[in-house]
Amino acid sequence: MKNQEKAGQAATGAEAHPDKGKDGLIRLRNAVRYSCDGLKAAYRHEQAFRQETWLALLMIPCACVLPVPLPHRALLIGSVLLVLIAELINSALEAVVDRISHERHELSKRAKDAGSAAVFLALINALVVWGCILFPLLSDLIF
Numbered sequence: 001m002k003n004q005e006k007a008g009q010a011a012t013g014a015e016a017h018p019d020k021g022k023d024g025l026i027r028l029r030n031a032v033r034y035s036c037d038g039l040k041a042a043y044r045h046e047q048a049f050r051q052e053t054w055l056a057l058l059m060i061p062c063a064c065v066l067p068v069p070l071p072h073r074a075l076l077i078g079s080v081l082l083v084l085i086a087e088l089i090n091s092a093l094e095a096v097v098d099r100i101s102h103e104r105h106e107l108s109k110r111a112k113d114a115g116s117a118a119v120f121l122a123l124i125n126a127l128v129v130w131g132c133i134l135f136p137l138l139s140d141l142i143f
Contacts, residue, residue: 038088046091048119049084056080059130072133079126086122090115 022030042049063076093115097108 038092042088042091046087049087049091052083052087056084066134066137068133068137075129076133079122079129083119083122083126086119090119 043053059080060077063073063080066073066076068076094112097111101108
């Protein structure tokens with residue numbers, strides 16, 4: 001099997017990634033390192049991700065101290081994390097499109113717009129979840 005992989009790489013000109021084929025704890029360590037690198041890069045290069053990260057650092061502790069049942073708390077935290085996930089995917093998509101070409105192209109625009117729409121929907125989801133859970137709490141305090 002290894003010879004077939006090398007032959008396939010030679011035919012395509014692709015080289016195997018040095019971490020390919022690693023198992024167990026080495027693979028886990030590398031995956032964590034790559035994930036941390038991705039978070040750092042997004043924070044460093046994406047203003048929207050920085051803003052959403054600071055918002056998450058404010059909202060997640062709030063969700064932890066609100067007097068709500070555990071499933072509601074999970075929904076509050078999950079909705080915030082979903083925004084960060086969508087932003088990371090959008091940033092990755094934009095980076096790949098920009099890597100290919102800075103030239104204007106309809107497919108590039110469509111891809112970037114779809115990524116932006118995913119973030120927008122995640123933000124709406126967070127707003128709805130937080131609104132649905134906080135409204136009864138706030139209405140009890142006000143009325």
